[in-house]
Amino acid sequence: MIFQFVGGLGLFLFAIKYMGDGLQKAAGDRLRDILDRFTTNPIMGVLVGIFVTVLIQSSSGTTVITVGLVSAGFMTLRQAIGVIMGANIGTTVTAFIIGIDVGEYAYPILFAGAVMLFFFKKNRIQNIGQILFGFGGLFIGLEMMSSGMKPLREFPAFIDMTLSMSDSPVLGVLVGTIFTLIVQSSSATVGILQGLYAEGLIDLKGALPVLFGDNIGTTITAVLAALGASVAARRAAATHVLFNVVGTIVFMLILGLFTNYVVWLSGVLGLEPKMQIAFAHGSFNIANTLIQLPFIGAWAYLVTKLIPGEDTLIEYKPKHLDEALIAQSPSIALGQAKQEVVRMGEFSVQGLQETLKFLQTGDEKHANLTTQLEEAINVLDEKTTDYLVALSKQSLSNNDSQVHHALLDSIRDIERIGDHFENLVELINFKGNNRVRLSEEAMDELVEMFELTVDTVSLSVKALDQRSEEFAHEVIEKEDKIDEMERKLRKRHIHRLNQGVCSGSAGIVFVDIISNLERIGDHAVNIAEAILDDTY
DSSP states (O other), X not given: OHHHHHHHHHHHHHHHHHHHHHHHHHTTSOHHHHHHXXXXXXXXXXXXXXXXXXXXXXXXXXHHHHHHHHHTTSSOHHHHHHHHHHHHHHTHHHHHHHHSOOGGGHHHXXXXXXXXXXXXXXXXXXXXXXXXXXXXXXXXXXXXXXXXXXXXXXXXXXXXXXXXXXXXXXXXHHHHHHHHHHHOOHHHHHHHHHHHHHTTSSOHHHHHHHHHHHHHHTTHHHHHHHTTSOHHHHHHHHHHHHHHHHHHHHHHHTHHHHHHHHHHHHHHHTOOHHHHHHHHHHHHHHHHHHHHGGGHHHHHHHHHHHSOSOOOOOOOSOSSOXXXXXXXXXXXXXXXXXXXXXXXXXXXXXXXXXXXXXXXXXXXHHHHHHHHHHHHHHHHHHHHHHHHHHHHTSOOOXXXXXXXXXXXXXXXXXXXXXXXXXXXXXXXXXXXXXXXXXXXXXXXXXXXXXXXXXXXXXXXXXXXXHTOHHHXXXXXXXXXXXXXXXXXXXXXXXXXXXXXXXOHHHHHHHHHHHHHXXXXXXXXXXXXXXXXXXXX
16 A cells, blocks of 8 residues: 555656646746746736746746745845745646546556657657656556555544544644655645545545645745755745745634635535645635735845845846937947946856855855856846847947947857856866865965966956956966966876876866866956957
């Protein structure tokens, strides 16, 4: 019985994730853009939260994406609270899908999905096949769990526990919370609850508190995602927990009234047992959102007090690009674009500094910050390039045209610097994961070359900002030193290898790090040469 139940649970969890991944791919993987663009106010945030959660079939997934967006400065805490509330409503769709009795068609659906996956090469058909395969697997997993649970009706200990849950609703909440904490999927635990209720193994009065507990348990994924993240991310995760806990307390106080409402609704609509739980789940989350939606400001204030601290926010969005200026005043628009390119350059310097800190300390927070900075550079690269391309269609003076060309070149070099410090983070991660030990002398040399590279890139950004030929010449001098240092360090490293001071794996990491730093220096020189070019 246990084997059949855990096998069914495993299949259900795999199927729902597989289906969600297929839906996400079919949507073009633009979830972050949807969340970013349409969460202009809390009500829109709720609607977007519902839509994205229906799309990926996971409220935890939506909340984790939202936590990441808050961390990145894409979204305010107030907007995020709306999305989290919407995610709770969106996750109830799974319960409605389970409530529809399509179990007897699960095998042909699974087969149709398998045919699409194995016999077609087009991505679109493969994505539909993945959705169908996951959809069929979901019902087969539920059927396995349901069959496994049937003998429980003769099991005295289980009968006693369900009676206790009916008499003590708090116990039901705890059971729902703990089980969802373990499984990390409220969809799975609600599906199990629907099976238990449909088999008559638990009554409605005992089932509803378990349902409330499921909603608390599902917050664990967001909490885990936010543990090592920024202050803003931890605040968003805390809101998710508090929202569900407060909702549960409110509905526990009116449990008798809510039970009568579900019984009345079942009679009016003629609902099957599984659909009764689905409607109860939907009603709870919609009502909870409507009750708490007016208090979003209060929630934001409360979690800011509960989790104090200044947060390091990286603003991905362009701050200076005004589309109206392109036609009205191309010269001013060019100046605005230059400010954005300088911002990109400052992010690249910050990214290098954080990479150096990661090398010295091994603290993951520095690695996480470099990832965000690299993403920010990529976003600004795309937006600023599009802006400059639109600007090129306007009539520009010779001088402006030269500046325009130099900015496009500099954008490409700054983006490449971002790619290189991302490579460096991967190398440092490899060093930590594989317990590669660098000698003290090797570490000192890396730090020295790192600091010189950071100074060189920083100076190239200043040269770009101020159009300073003096700074540009300094960049070229410093880059010569980087080249010379790279050659010298390679020789020293070979000497250490011959003496057995460094291992072969340490040698690979060392050489790859200094190679990336040398290439970063080359990109800094490209930026400087754009300034020194007579056409600039």
